[in-house]
Amino acid sequence: MRILHTSDWHLGRTLHQVDLIEHQAAFLDHLVEVVREEQVGAVVVAGDVYDRAIPPVEAVRLLGDALARLSELTQVVLTPGNHDSATRLGFGAELMRDTLHVRARVADVGRPVELHGEDGALLVYALPYLDPDDARHHLAEDPAEPLARSHEAVLSAAMRRISADLAQRRAGGGPRVPAVVAAHAFVTGGEVSESERDIRVGGVDSVPSGVFRGVDYVALGHLHGAQSVPIATLDGAEGSGVGRTVARYSGSPLAYSFSEMNHTKSTVLLDVGPDGVRGEPQLIPAPVPRRMGDVTGTLEEILGAAGEKHVDRWVRVTVTDPVRPADLHARVRARLPHALSITYAPPAREGSERAGVVTAAADPLEVCASFVDHVRGSAPSAAEQRVLRDVLEHVNAAERSA
Incomplete structure (x- = not known):
């Protein structure tokens, strides 16, 4: 299945008091055209859809229009980041059309969105931003003993649930179903910009990349520069194929600070099948409103x-x-x-x-x-x-x- 990975739209954000809604709309028009031209089977949006918990009306309208157009062409999986209000973004998720999936509840961690296309099935485990102060209680095996207060602890617990569910689904034989994780987090080794909101808890804001080992692709959000994150392979697997975990930040579609002036803004296009990620992901340049x-x-x-x-x-x-x-x-x-x-x-x-x-x-x-x-x-x-x-x-x- 062909996937388009994007994140950090920050709809409603300004740049030094300059309204960017027109330029954000142009990016979403571009995104719809890429989906149509590339025959994309699924769009994965890894958080920070809005720039703040209570977005301006224009941003809400823009998102509604974009999701309506995208879900007419393909399947969409969307999850909140640390800028979004998970409750507001996830409102009405059960009422949405079959091609639009909003995963905003911690309770759904470990339950994948099952997507189906002409070339087979795909499991997308979409994680909302996991605030350690809240998630450490919900993801603990024993509610009386909450997890450690850290991003590593809650994401590790989420990945244990995902790994258990994936192992069970693959144990029955038949074609191997590829798995994608969408997560909004600061993974160790990523290059930061000035426009990302601080997510430190207890003085620590990052999680080790090895937490995500074992799935085929990790669609990351939070950092605004497009970049890959190295993750050691399983069972000595090299190159491409089963056992390799590919992880990338798609980055934001627009520059939201002067620290991003040299970024090439883009979305990530990749093909995933029973043998894992095929080849290397392709970066599709986003339109540049003004250098x-x-x-x-x-x-x-x-x-x-x-x-x-x-x-x-x-x-x-x-x-x-x-x-x-x-x-x-x-x-x-x-x-x-x-x-x-x-x-x-x-x-x-x-x-x-x-x-x-x-x-x-x-x-x-x-x-x-x-x-x-x-x-x-x-x-x-x-x-x-x-x-x-x-x-x-x-x-x-x-x-x-x-």
Whole structure:
């Protein structure tokens, strides 16, 4: 069966206050055309469909239209990520058409979506984002003894359920049925961007790739850069075929931060059969609404040759004149109308220190600890760091349940 793997649509997101809904709609139009042209048997969406738990009306309408068009052409399996509200995204799942499957409940972990095509069957084990604080109770074998409070513990428990179900289904003989896992997680070794929401629990945000060993393909979501994740094979299997687990992040369809300006946005197209993943997955480039750029220099340089190639780009501008130029923002935008970020950063004076830049990719605990050190003149103690971590995780949990 031919599969198209995508994730991290973040419908409703903006880029430095620029509304992206029109560009997200263009991507979904592109996705429908790829499904039609490539005769895709199943689309797997691995989380973060919306950008927040309560999405804007335009994003809800856009998703409804896209799923209606996709499910007329193929089978769709969709699951929530850490940005989505699983309850809201999963509402009405039982009422949807046979070609649209939304898996949003922890209770369904280990129960696959059974897909059927002209070339055979496929099992898709779609995992919603597993918040350790909640899933450690639901996935424990004994409810009185919850799992360890970590992403590794809950995903390992989910994979044990999947492995048991898969072994039972394959024990009866007959053609081997291929298996795909869709998961929204930060797998060790993945390359992060500045636009992914922090999912640290207990100071740890990643899971080892070996957790997913044993299935044919792992459709990952969460990281915004398209990339493969190496997973050791079973029983010494090499190359392609049975025993090989292929895992990939499809990445986001649009750049959601300047750290992604050099990404090639794409979806993943692959063929899976009884012998596993056939060949290597193919990356289908996504449409680029506007290229991104980064320019640093004096205002004269930026208004001159240095800014020439950035006129039609979303650009981040850093102005380095020793003295702040008059009408800085107006003059930059007259030259670069799509400038999204304009920063004045004069050269550091001898003997002075420049404050570090805090981005969305920074560890929030380290930022808080640095602030305490700056204000008080001493770093927080171990006990104070535990208090800071507890507060940060409480805030993150409140955002997810909003």
